[in-house]
């Protein structure tokens with residue numbers, strides 16, 4: 001039987017799909033990512049790794065795993081945790097789970113947009129303090145979306161699904177991506193809501209930084225459901241505190257799972273723990289997709305979502 005390491009328990013459907021197919025070494029430790037030394041130890045001798053976005057797969061890990069490793073199947077569409085070039089050099093397949101999480105992530109993006117413009121989390125926190133209040137014309141005012149501009153940074157599947165939903169809110173949509181759209185400077189100056197959907201690369205790290213915040217509208221909202229390091233969190237906290245922008249919604253964090261401390265006492269930021277794909281339906285689809293990729297890779301077949309097809313040529 002092939003040996004595989006699964007770095008965090010998946011939903012039942014996906015765990016069952018592994019039964020009888022391979023010998024599974026399942027990490028069931030505390031909710032933090034598997035400690036690095038344990039990952040290195042347990043990867044050794046495995047034919048396949050089914051990894052989460054929090055596990056770093058690099059040359060050191062590939063050395064520790066050994067030459068029989070055939071595939072790293074990431075339980076995510078993003079694969080910035082994997083050194084793909086190093087895997088390719090060693091003939092190790094890398095697979096991901098695109099498409100199945102597009103709609104769920106676009107929904108969560110809108111949940112954050114609405115929470116930011118209408119101060120939903122702030123209102124909820126306020127009521128829980130049992131502070132006396134009464135309806136008033138000046139109370140907790142937000143901003144309307146109708147007729148405003150949504151700027152999408154990164155116009156792939158999730159960016160486009162997010163854009164589609166803007167029609168229902170009567171918004172104008174502009175976008176900026178590697179392949180086109182408006183210039184980034186135009187987007188940040190004209191948008192009332194900016195939603196980030198670009199992949200994390202050395203070029204996109206801190207794409208949103210202190211300088212960019214000063215060039216956004218003071219009424220603007222920034223939402224990030226892509227990868228944390230695209231936003232300089234400490235600079236964001238300063239911009240939110242100074243009123244340089246109106247609000248922010250974050251699903252992902254620069255040093256995930258840690259959250260920048262200076263964000264925590266700000267009312268104009270809504271924080272959720274990387275929930276973009278967290279629906280019953282999507283997590284089943286992601287898990288089954290990752291397992292399918294893993295089993296195909298181990299069996300010497302081409303995984304359906306192969307990141308580095310050059311390995312097979």
Ligand code: DGY
Pocket residue numbers: 053075076077078079101226276277
């Ligand atoms: C991904 O798949 O890359 C998301 O961030 C987690 O669902």
